[in-house]
Structure formats: C-alpha cells, structure tokens
Amino acid sequence: MSLGYILLALLVLSVIGYVLGRSKAVSSAGGDGRRLHSLPGYYGWNVVLATLAPSLLVLVVWLFVQPAYINTQVASLISQETVAKSSLDLVLSDVLRVADGLDVAVESGALSQEKAQALSAGSVDVRALLGDLGVALASEVTDEILHAAQAYRDINASGEFYRAILVLAVAIAGFALAIARTHKDFRARNVVEQAIKWILIAAASIAILTTLGIILSLIFNTVEFFKIYPASEFFFGTVWSPSFGGGSELGILPLIWATLYISFIALAVAVPIGLFAAIYLSEYATPAVRAIAKPLLEVLAGIPTIVYGLFALLTVGPLLVDVLGNDGLLGVGWMQGASSVFTAGFVMGIMLIPFVSSLSDDIINAVPQAMRDGSLGLGATHSETVKQVILPAALPGIVGAILLAASRAIGETMIVVLGAGAAARLSVNPFEAMTTVTAKIVSQLTGDADFASPEALVAFALGMTLFVITLGLNIIALYIVRKYREQYD
Structure with a gap:
C-alpha cells in the first residue's frame, strides 16, 4: 500500500x-x-x-x-x-x-x-x-x-x-x-490537553534539533576540510584560486573583504533612508499617510532576492556604466563592466530599507509618550524633541536593527552572484568586480567534483566562517535590543 x-x-x-x-x-x-x-x-x-x-x-x-x-x-x-x-x-x-x-x-x-x-x-x-x-x-x-x-x-x-x-x-x-x-x-480533556502539550514540545524540539543538525553538519565537514588543507593558509591566505585538478589556493581573505565591503555599502544606503523613513512615519506622517506609506515601503521586503539580482544585473549595472564608464555621461572611466561591488551594494541597500525602517519605526514608537510630552512641555520644538529626546532614547534599539540588517546583508547570495561578479580580489575600488563568501559556497558545491576533495569541502569551511560572523552580530543585536526593552518597557 x-x-x-x-x-x-x-x-x-x-x-x-x-x-x-x-x-x-x-x-x-x-x-x-x-x-x-x-x-x-x-x-x-x-x-x-x-x-x-x-x-x-x-x-x-x-x-x-x-x-x-x-x-x-x-x-x-x-x-x-x-x-x-x-x-x-x-x-x-x-x-x-x-x-x-x-x-x-x-x-x-x-x-x-x-x-x-x-x-x-x-x-x-x-x-x-x-x-x-x-x-x-x-x-x-x-x-x-x-x-x-x-x-x-x-x-x-x-x-x-x-x-x-x-x-x-x-x-x-x-x-x-x-x-x-x-x-x-x-478525564478526556486532561488527556487531550496533555497530548497537545507534548505535540507542541515536539514541534519546538524539531526546530531546535534542525538547528543543531545544521551546526553539526558544518562542524564535521569543516573538520574534514582542515584535515586535508592547512587552516593557516585558509584564514590568512590572500589568493582564492580553486583547481579541481589539485594545487588549489583557498585563502578566505579576499572573500571576507568583498563580503564586508558590499555589506558596508548596502548599510550606507539602507540606514539613512530607512531611518529617515521611520522617523517620518512615526513622528510626522498623518494616520492616513502612514496607513498607505508603511505597507508600500514594506513591499520591498516581499520581493524575491533573485528579482533584486536581475535588477542589479540588467538595470543598475548598465546604468552605472552609462554614467561612469569610459564612454559614459561623465566620462571618468570608473566602471569597466556592469558587475561591481557598488552595483551589488547599492541594490542590496534598497532591499534592506524595509528591514531598517520597520524595526526602527517599531522602536521609535515604543519610546514612552511621556518623554515626548515632557520635552514639548519644556518648550522644545518637535524637531528638537526628535533629535534630542526620541532618537537618544531609541538609539540602542536602532543599533540592534542595524546589526540585524548587517547580518542579512552578509548572508545574501543571489544579489552578489548576479551583481558583484566572480573575481576574488583584494581591492578598495568599489567599481571593480569581486565575489563573496556566499557566492563561492554556491560555486564550490556545484558540478561533478569529488565530495571528499578540499575544493568541495571548503564550502563548509566558508559556511562555518559566515555562520560564526552572523551569529556574533545577531547575539550583539539581541543583547542591545534586550537591554533597550528592559530599560523602557
């Protein structure tokens, strides 16, 4: 059957x-x-x-x-x-x-x-x-x-x-x-409610055990990788040149640099726009405007990342070439191709705007109304109240929101695959093509490579490194947000 x-x-x-x-x-x-x-x-x-x-x-x-x-x-x-x-x-x-x-x-x-x-x-x-x-x-x-x-x-x-x-x-x-x-x-009610309780415990345990399984999978395969490839060359190597025929150089520094570089550009785009949007929605917008603007802003969070990647590849990249290329509008020759760190960072920043704005908006609205009333009662203007009272009070939560957005940026894949290029290099020029950790995880696990080879197992070492970085950022963000809630709840 x-x-x-x-x-x-x-x-x-x-x-x-x-x-x-x-x-x-x-x-x-x-x-x-x-x-x-x-x-x-x-x-x-x-x-x-x-x-x-x-x-x-x-x-x-x-x-x-x-x-x-x-x-x-x-x-x-x-x-x-x-x-x-x-x-x-x-x-x-x-x-x-x-x-x-x-x-x-x-x-x-x-x-x-x-x-x-x-x-x-x-x-x-x-x-x-x-x-x-x-x-x-x-x-x-x-x-x-x-x-x-x-x-x-x-x-x-x-x-x-x-x-x-x-x-x-x-x-x-x-x-x-x-x-x-x-x-x-x-006593049927007691039996049924006890059974439901155990079903809920099992559901929570599945989530925990799944997380544990992911971590153990990363750890075991990372250990296998370091048995056949030196850890010092992996963490401190400046050349990424995998060769499935042998003689690979698997230094992670170029990948980490590009990942952090793109994330920094994304945050430079998302934080000011998202924070200003949150301030407007929470402090200046009328209820009618807020009811329309906030859902429209959050639509950005529902767009699949592959769509953002295609937007970077087909629209933003060529547009930057038309403006900053050798034959572009400005004629400065900065952009040699559509794929670059700036292209991926800019589009990723657009994607992160709703993360920053929504979290910051909730945090600003959580500031007690008494603090606003007290500032206005002492003669401060609305803008002075926002600048000198509300933002300082909400600052720990806003910092936590920015760190959570940074974790999201570091783990992004499709935008950097399509918008940043595939070259692993150490460069400070944001208009050059580079590649990130997530992009190389995808490339190293595709194809017919022997799964026991260092060229395939390196994907797990990359994933473990990225996991540790994002976990650290999430812990810091949660600590800051919890401290904020303890102070103002």
Whole structure:
C-alpha cells in the first residue's frame, strides 16, 4: 500500500473515531452532556489522538529506517571490484535509477501481465526487458547492478507491505483502546490537553534539533576540510584560486573583504533612508499617510532576492556604466563592466530599507509618550524633541536593527552572484568586480567534483566562517535590543 493510501486510511479511521468517541461519551451520560467530565468534543479528539499519534510516529520512524536498511542490503550485493572502479554512492544511484525505471514500466502498464509477473519472480532478463521498452542503459550498468536493482525492488515492495500492516495495526489498536475507555467519568480533556502539550514540545524540539543538525553538519565537514588543507593558509591566505585538478589556493581573505565591503555599502544606503523613513512615519506622517506609506515601503521586503539580482544585473549595472564608464555621461572611466561591488551594494541597500525602517519605526514608537510630552512641555520644538529626546532614547534599539540588517546583508547570495561578479580580489575600488563568501559556497558545491576533495569541502569551511560572523552580530543585536526593552518597557 502506498503512502497516500495509508494516510487516507488513517484519516478515515480518525474521523470515524471522533464520531464514535463523542457519541459513546454522550450515550454513557444518558444523553445529558452536563454529566460528562469534559465537553463531548474532547472524547472525540481523544480517540483521534490515540489513533493518529502512535501510528504516525511508527510511520515516520519507518520512513527513516527503511531506506537505510535497503541501502545496506543492496550494498552487500555489490562486489568490491565494482565499488573500486567508481564509488558506492554512484553505484547505488545507478541501482536506484534502474529500479525506478522498472517501477515506472510496471505502473504505466508498459509491461504485459506475464512479463510483470516474471519480473516480480525474478525470472526475466532485466537488460533485455528494458531494451524492449526502449530504455537505454549506459555501458557501466552491469548485470550486477541490474540484479541489485531487482533486489532493491523486491525489498522495497516487502517493506511497503509490512509498513502498511504495522501502521494500520497500531492505528486500530489505539482506536480500540480509546473507544473502550470512553465513558462519562473519563478525564478526556486532561488527556487531550496533555497530548497537545507534548505535540507542541515536539514541534519546538524539531526546530531546535534542525538547528543543531545544521551546526553539526558544518562542524564535521569543516573538520574534514582542515584535515586535508592547512587552516593557516585558509584564514590568512590572500589568493582564492580553486583547481579541481589539485594545487588549489583557498585563502578566505579576499572573500571576507568583498563580503564586508558590499555589506558596508548596502548599510550606507539602507540606514539613512530607512531611518529617515521611520522617523517620518512615526513622528510626522498623518494616520492616513502612514496607513498607505508603511505597507508600500514594506513591499520591498516581499520581493524575491533573485528579482533584486536581475535588477542589479540588467538595470543598475548598465546604468552605472552609462554614467561612469569610459564612454559614459561623465566620462571618468570608473566602471569597466556592469558587475561591481557598488552595483551589488547599492541594490542590496534598497532591499534592506524595509528591514531598517520597520524595526526602527517599531522602536521609535515604543519610546514612552511621556518623554515626548515632557520635552514639548519644556518648550522644545518637535524637531528638537526628535533629535534630542526620541532618537537618544531609541538609539540602542536602532543599533540592534542595524546589526540585524548587517547580518542579512552578509548572508545574501543571489544579489552578489548576479551583481558583484566572480573575481576574488583584494581591492578598495568599489567599481571593480569581486565575489563573496556566499557566492563561492554556491560555486564550490556545484558540478561533478569529488565530495571528499578540499575544493568541495571548503564550502563548509566558508559556511562555518559566515555562520560564526552572523551569529556574533545577531547575539550583539539581541543583547542591545534586550537591554533597550528592559530599560523602557
């Protein structure tokens, strides 16, 4: 039974359980709901939870365990000679591809009933069968791989059968147990609320464990990278020149410099505009203007970054060349191409405006009204109140907002990929093309490079470095914002 049918069966069983649980509870109270310990709906939900929770838990565990078990069993069928010629992962991918082709042929009805039965019994020439279906096999797909693909299909089919039996058996057992203990004195509300509490704890744990898994993945692969490449050359090298044939120079300094340079330009654009917009919206704009201007400003935050990247590549970059190029309007010759640090930084700054303005606006509005009234009561003008009272009071929160925007700028990818270029260099000229850490993470993990090579593993070292930088900025920002809230809440 496929996964979709299992979920449909569980859904139908849970709906029936809700109706039966509710009706049995009401019947045990003689039709008088006031004699029930809990509301009638709680008894129905108790049956639903008893049906779904254990069965879904078994299903999730099975979905994680079965692929690993099948890969282990199939790998035992592959000889060491075959693995030595390539790698086990590549061989298993070939096995899976052939098995999927056979499954598609069976499900689409391309096979006759006799051939489908012969395929299930393992008494058919798989290579000849795929040839009859017009499926071309590469020369490296050996008879051993075909035999392993057939074994994969058999084990997978058996696993799906036993999975359906076990999941449905657990669901029916939970259903029967919940119905059996449903009566008017059963504390259904307590059981349901406790179950909901554990579901919420599980949801929070998933978020925490996902974060932990990301961190551990970065750490372990970074350690593997530093086992085969010196850490001193990585952190202090000034040349970035990966070569998948060997002899790579993987110094991170040019990438860090370009990342910080672009982020600085982005903040130089976003902070003044965003802060001034926040001051206007919170202190000067009428309610009608604010109701229109603030949503329009925040639309910028909803635009995908790939759109900003295309805007940098197709509009801002060529426009800067037309103004600052050799044949441009000013004729200064600063821009030699559309891709540059300034192009990416300027467009990224536009993207960050809503981050700075929205956070600053909320922080300025959180300043107590009594401070405004006191300043105005002492004879200060509105502008003097903003400059000498409101902004100093909101300054810690504004600094936190700027640091959060800086973290967002440092981690941006698509804008710098399309707008900044691909050259790794140390230069102070903002009109030259450079590249950042995020752009190189993308480039190093694309292609057919050996995953165990330093040229591929360096992406994790880059990611770990970027993670530490952004984590530090976030911690500082949160500390400042928390201090601000403690002072003015």
